[in-house]
Amino acid sequence: MAIKKVGVLGLGTMGHGIAQVAAASGFEVIATDATDEFMKKGLARIEKNLGRLVEKEKIDAAKRDEILGRIKGGGVKDFGDADLIVEAVTEAIEVKKKVFGLLNDVAKPGAILASNTSSISITLLSSVVKEPENFVGMHFFNPVPVMKLVEIISGLQTSADAAQVATEFAQSLGKTTIAVKDSAGFAVNRLLIPMINEAFCALDEGVASAEEIDQAMQLGCNHPMGPLTLADFVGLDVTLNALSVLYNDLGSDKYAPSQLLRKYVEAGRLGRKTGRGVYDYSK
Numbered sequence: 001m002a003i004k005k006v007g008v009l010g011l012g013t014m015g016h017g018i019a020q021v022a023a024a025s026g027f028e029v030i031a032t033d034a035t036d037e038f039m040k041k042g043l044a045r046i047e048k049n050l051g052r053l054v055e056k057e058k059i060d061a062a063k064r065d066e067i068l069g070r071i072k073g074g075g076v077k078d079f080g081d082a083d084l085i086v087e088a089v090t091e092a093i094e095v096k097k098k099v100f101g102l103l104n105d106v107a108k109p110g111a112i113l114a115s116n117t118s119s120i121s122i123t124l125l126s127s128v129v130k131e132p133e134n135f136v137g138m139h140f141f142n143p144v145p146v147m148k149l150v151e152i153i154s155g156l157q158t159s160a161d162a163a164q165v166a167t168e169f170a171q172s173l174g175k176t177t178i179a180v181k182d183s184a185g186f187a188v189n190r191l192l193i194p195m196i197n198e199a200f201c202a203l204d205e206g207v208a209s210a211e212e213i214d215q216a217m218q219l220g221c222n223h224p225m226g227p228l229t230l231a232d233f234v235g236l237d238v239t240l241n242a243l244s245v246l247y248n249d250l251g252s253d254k255y256a257p258s259q260l261l262r263k264y265v266e267a268g269r270l271g272r273k274t275g276r277g278v279y280d281y282s283k
């Protein structure tokens, strides 16, 4: 199946990046979010990102305008001619189920529906759509324009053809794909999230300061960001949520969330997006 038009549901941290890279790779994009205000914010973020590329002389103004011209904001009702729709709404089962329920009345037969979920079962989400064989997981990483990987997750009912279309689409965005089983945390978060959790445990036990724990992994292991900085970047709520999925689905105490991580989330210190997480971003 040739993909020409891509729908992006949710223009937050992940969705706006997905819309941007799809348009930059030549696809027509229709995008929406829960409210007009969120949608405008997401589209403005894309414009700002592309503006930065112009400033850095990576693209010229004409290219920026061409890319922006391929992205249209609209409502779910406008997704009827999309060949592939990527969902990147709030990481909550009920919200995602509701959104895919809406798509049932709109998406054309044969359209590939993909979820960018970082932790929810693809098989479970596919149970609410009309064509579960055309449902697949496409897990992008933040920041989407920079990170080279996309995990392609096949649920119990995903067809080989749908996984292939999603794989080729991700590759046409310049991404490298890996095929991953529909299992808690997929591959990346299965490894990354326990490491971040362990950093919170170490901080809680006074093994070292937050800055030193981050330096340990940056300078000792060449990670681009230390685990606590990365947690603030990803969102402490998202991290705790992913950890809870690992804990509940895999049933091992080794995934038990750090008490300190829980406390930060309870306090509303969710990371960069709230101005404070492990570190203070308010200034």
Ligand code: 3HC
Pocket (backbone or CB within 6 Å): 049, 056, 117, 118, 140, 141, 142, 143, 144, 145, 146, 147, 189, 192, 224, 225, 230, 234, 238
């Ligand atoms: N959007 C677009 N481009 C961005 C960007 C953004 N939000 N942030 C940074 N960049 C670009 C910069 O423009 C720059 O591009 P250039 O080299 O062409 O000029 C390049 O990335 C490097 O940026 P900076 O020089 O500003 O800063 P750094 O060198 O510190 O890199 C980083 C920033 C790319 C974010 C780097 O710190 C990094 O790779 N961090 C780790 C990110 C990571 O692990 N992401 C995965 C999170 S887990 C996840 O997403 C899964 C989820 O399910 C939890």
